[in-house]
Amino acid sequence: MTTLIAKTVSKVCVPIIILFSISLLLAGHDNPGGGFIGGVMFASAISLFYVVFGVDHIESIYKNHWDKWFAVGLLLATITGIGIMLLGYNFLRSAYVSATFPLIGEISIISTIFFDIGVYLVVIGGILHIFKEMGEDK
Amino acid sequence: MNPTMLSITIALLFGIGTFMILRRDMIKVAIGITVLSHATHMLIVTSGAFLGGKVPIITSDHESGSGIIFMDDIAAGVFAPIVPEGTEMIYSDPLVQALTLTAIVISLATTAVLLILAYRVYQEHGTTDLNEIRRLKG
Amino acid sequence: MDPFIAIILAVFLPFILAGILPAVERLVKDKIGWYASGVAFLSLLLVAVAAPEVIRGGAVQSSVQWIPSMGLNLSFYIDGLSIMFGIIVSGIGVIIMSYSNGYMSTKEDLSRYYRQLLLFMGSMLGMVFSANVIQLFIFWELTSITSFMLIGYWRNRSLSVYGATKSLIVTAGGGIFMLTGFLLLNIITGTFDIGTILQDPSIITTIKGHDLFLPALVLILIGAAAKSAQGPFYIWLPNAMEAPTPVSAFLHSATMVKAGIYLIARVHPIFSGTDAWLVLVGGLGIITMVAAGFLAFRQTDIKGLLAYSTISQLGYMMAMYGYTTYQYPGIGVASATFHLLNHATFKACLFLVAGIVAHETATRDIRKMGGLRKELPFTFIIGSIAALSMAGIPPLNGFLSKEMFYESSLEIGQLLGGPFAILIPAAAVLGGVFTFAYSIKFIDGIFLGKRRNDELPKHIHEPSMIMLIPPGFLALLVIIIGLFPSAAVTYMIEPATSGILLEKANVYVSLWHGFNAALVMTIVTFIAGIAIYTRYDAIAAWQDSFNARHTKISINYVYDSIVDGAKGKSSSFAAFMQPGPIKPYLVSLLVLFIVLGTIPLILVGGLMIPPGLAFDINIYELILLCLIVVSAVGAAVMGKYIYAVLAVSAMGYLVSLVFINLKAPDLAMTQILVETLFTIIFLLVIVKVPQTFKEHLTRSVLVKDLLISSAVFVTVLVLLLNAFQGITSPFESISYYFIENSVPLAKGHNMVNVILVDFRGIDTLGEIVVICLAGLGVYNLIKSRSDSK
Amino acid sequence: MILSMQHVPVILIALPIIFGSLTILFRSKSTLQKTLNIAVFSFLLALSIALLLHVWYNGILVYEVGEWGKYGILLVADLLGAGMVVLSSLISLMAMIYATDYMDRKALDSTFFPLFNLMVAGLNGIFLTGDIFNLFVFFEVLVLSSCGLIVLTGRGDHTKMADKLEAIFKYLVLNMVSIILMLVSIASLYATVGTLNMADIAVKVGYLADAGELPWHIHVIAMTFIVVFGYKAAMFPLHFWLADVHPSAPAPIHAMLSGMVIKVGIYGILRVHYLIFSESMFMLQPILIILSLVTIAVGATSAIGQYDLKRLLAYSSVSQIGYVLLGVGMGTAYALTAAIVYLVNHAIAKSMLFLTTGETLYHAGTKDMRKMGGYAGSAPFLCIIFLIGSMSIAGLPPAGGFFAKLLIFDAGLSAQFYIPIAIALIFAIFTLFYLFRTWLTIFWGEVKYCDPTEACNIRNPTTSIKVALSLLAGVVIFIGVYPEPLIALSSVIAGQLLDPQPYITAVLERSVR
Structure with missing residues (x-):
């Protein structure tokens, strides 16, 4: 599969898929999408890299610890829950903040987005960790 | 979709999956479990309280005041939610979809472990024949 | 001092002082034995302090709250019986531990030895003073365990291990039966407290009329018989002789084996006066007495002889406690109690003598001994006194209690009438004859005659005074009680008998009580005993040939074949249950599901196919569902993995179409992406394993599997059709x-996502934990490879 | 705020998760992690005890995650849940203390700590959740973490990797099938009553039953849950995995699996069946009694023939779980009390026994009992602890197991289950026999084997292992000598199980914003 076309195509496609996955993540609260779907999409993109270029090649360019990703994601998700408790709410209660900025307009943030980002990171990290370990195994 | 036909399909898939996990072949067992998982996911979605409505994404801000009671009053024998006569459900059940999503991701994780495990078992035992993999007995 | 405080101290001080024994050992080194005897003496004093009030005033009881939710109190019941046992236990304890100072070499693990002896003594005291049966049982099992430990004191010898195992299994196993008996008693009476039962005649009447009377009696009797080596349970006691001799003297003749007798005496008021009691307790006692007497006569090991003799003597007591009729429920109680005391004195003494002999001659085989009276004169005198007492020679204490035994045997025989008038006294005499014969054998074989064998060490000499004084003291007791029984009777036997009979008892014992039937029986016993002893060789030859012909008629044979055979049988059972491949396990899971799923249909009844099913479906949906089934079947039948995987991923994509049809866009998207990942992982794996696997499907396997699959299909289908009938109000x-x-509230328009991250956030948290775990688990799996290489 | 008592249930779940992820991030510093983990686990134990006391004095504590009432997920700490959490915290703390010296350096440096933390989170989640789907999620957490942990190795772990993988494969496949059955039942239940909260389901099922309209498939669902929980608890005929899986795990994990993880099945039956399916109990009880008796018999009979020490003890676990199930099946208040006491005692004594076994195997250098013997001299500490454990499992006083057995027998006899108790009694003697013979084989008899390269006395427990074992032994003896607190607690729990109304009221009387 390591043809030149595949390499070229994947070099173009992967960043687009990654961007798309981020947009899925952020849009998830109102539209189809969310942390899972975004994460799985991101993971598919990178796994495309792994398949096309080979794990060793990718690793030789940039050594990545995917386990750190899911650790951070898990931490982020849990801390979100705990953080809300500091405001006097129960664990994982959603808090909604909206503010109006000049030029940008009104921006509203709901705390669950951080939870979703955590999910996103965990899914990416978990799946790619499995891929990498499996791919590296000879 | 017609729930009866869907139930028959799901049950058939259960039968087929059962047949597959009774095979001697490790990979076939893994595939059989995948079939069973797919059937289960369809089953959970089918168990939704209301099928065939709209996609559960609210397009406009929902107006509250539908008259549904969400408070339990055990003393009075009120078990929420109490839906007044004639209330029409326009969306399909979102809860089962969320449950299915959870179940899908969990089964992805476990199946991944199962597959890698099968591969490792093959490495250690040198066979995928489950009748040969019987060092632990008695 | 208040008797309760004294008794509580007497019971728990040995435990506490045994706990600090290792520390004390560091201070006093080899003299630790004297510390232990001091503790025993302290207990003896404390019991003695408690004694007068009880002897004067009868039974007293007091309790402390312990486990209120079970209605259990830590309570102590003090009466004549328990005081007598308390004095025997702690008194013999003092003697044994002093003797051990001479017997046990300083190279031994003295700390462990004395610690366990003290623990045993404490448990024994705790048992005899316990008022509630659960507490009694706890101490009872503690004596079993300490006995087990002490039998296996030389723990690296295989015979010790064998004996210890046997004793534990028989006594502790019997204990479990006994516990059940106590529980039945509790169900009948509603109390665990034996004092309460004893003090209320109406409860006793209730018990005797209850359906559970016989089960309770039998279960308790099993426990008592196991402990006292009665009936078929005797087998453990001879093997227990692997213990150091002082231990045998203390536990396996004087005290622990009497625990069963104690229990019989304790529950005597509750169960006696019934046919069951007479048949079970009396019958068991008589049979054991005669059989064990014969076996004792045949022993060549001096400790073995004493062990069987102990069994036989315990049979005496058992039989006497069993003598009961409706009018006279306690005919043999006084004589049994007196014999119990006497036996403790002469048998402990005999064991100590045997210990000296074995210690000096370095053998326990009676055939190698003889003529030791010259080398061991004091030992000879002491041993002879004790043995003659056992034989029932006047004026020693054994004579007195045997006379009483004969008298009560005659009495019960006459009361029962018919053949029993002859049979019971005859059996008693037979037991006495064997007793006489082996007692003579003990003296004659060891001390009289001339040396039969030159294997004994050259220089045999009297042991140190430390080893002579304790048995000497016991021999003195034997004589004193024999000559002046009134003191012992007044202060011990009468209170104990009153304690058992629950009324003031008058016991009259004197050395000479006229020329009566009992005396005739005694004379017959002596003559027959001498006759049998002189025919020893003929009897031995007969028994040996019998044993050679019928090796399987032996309880030990049964025990050994069970214990040794268990391993093999169990191995093959396990191999049968747990064959190895995963398939039978899966089958049993699925079959259980099917069977359990069918049970409600049979028991409750219901429609397998609910009414109102609709089968209308449009053609595209039908095609979709058919395709899903087809791809699943394809995955099942494809031989090559790659095709099977492609089929199953096709199925996954089709499932996502179903999700779209069910208005679940998030699910469909997830399903498509997840399916892609699935396929990649599958492909990653199957390129590393053989590409195909050909399973040869025999017809029977195929039929069975199809049967299970279709049963699963039907069960799931019926469940689904019923469950998916929709929710009706108010649900x-x-x-x-x-x-x-x-x-x-949640500020999100995508309800599925809102449920995932908000309403049911902790589900999602759990789920990402699962993903992390999968990652970590796969890491471990892959990295585990280098370990095995 | 965070420190108020009300938040404790969620902290018990969240803290191990946070700590688990932190240990992934800083995983190579194992010396620091040992101390930190022990500290965290001690803190969890303290918290759980505080929670139990709180529940004991103030009634059931319900925690709304996300404050959505019964529509979200509720964590419910009633006495049963909180008690189980205390038990699991105790055992996991001891296993953790033990593991820090026992596990291989490589395991400690890589994934042991995160996996263990997440496993504890899963256990706490199972015991505290009030939502049936959430129960499934935590079940999966537990399963995957145990799979990951079984692969790791420790110093007395003489299991070949091939065996470990085979065992995990069986465990995982069977588990996935049983989990699929669980999902089927959950979905069917949801389709029938339209809710996932267990108290809510109970109310609605009860309403149907009162109205005489209970659909018969509710019973089928109850039966399917028996399969699911029976699998977790290793009930016959679902026990096959246990004898393969548990012995393959390194000792601390073995202790967790046999001590706590199989108790999850019992907890599931107590929670789900006694709460939701009380209408089906008339069918379930005979089934449970029969299956539990077979479980006792099969476990005890198979145990006798084993030469592999860990496998023997695994079969013993099967048999002992049978006794707990017997109590659960008999179903009277007294029998449930007995079952809970038995469960607690078995959890503590068995985990202690497994931890001791790990050290014994290390001392012996083999796991074949035929090659062991006479270690009483070279390993006196292990000898005593092993004896206490055996006594407790065999039901001899003064160890805790005595009262457990006593209560089971008493409960059975009072409820007139004479024949089941007679069978249980016979196999109690089997238990005594095989446990003591094992102990004798290992510690008495001829001194058979010592590793020629290392003297036996060097291969003795380290201080932290001794501490963990002594503490557990202390608890076992304490229960044996003064069981009143445990029995009192258990009987209150049994009362609550038989009358779930307070639980339901506490859960459903929530204000929903």
């Missing part, structure tokens, strides 16, 4: 809440 789904509140 509207909680989903309404999410639909109503997603936007106003």
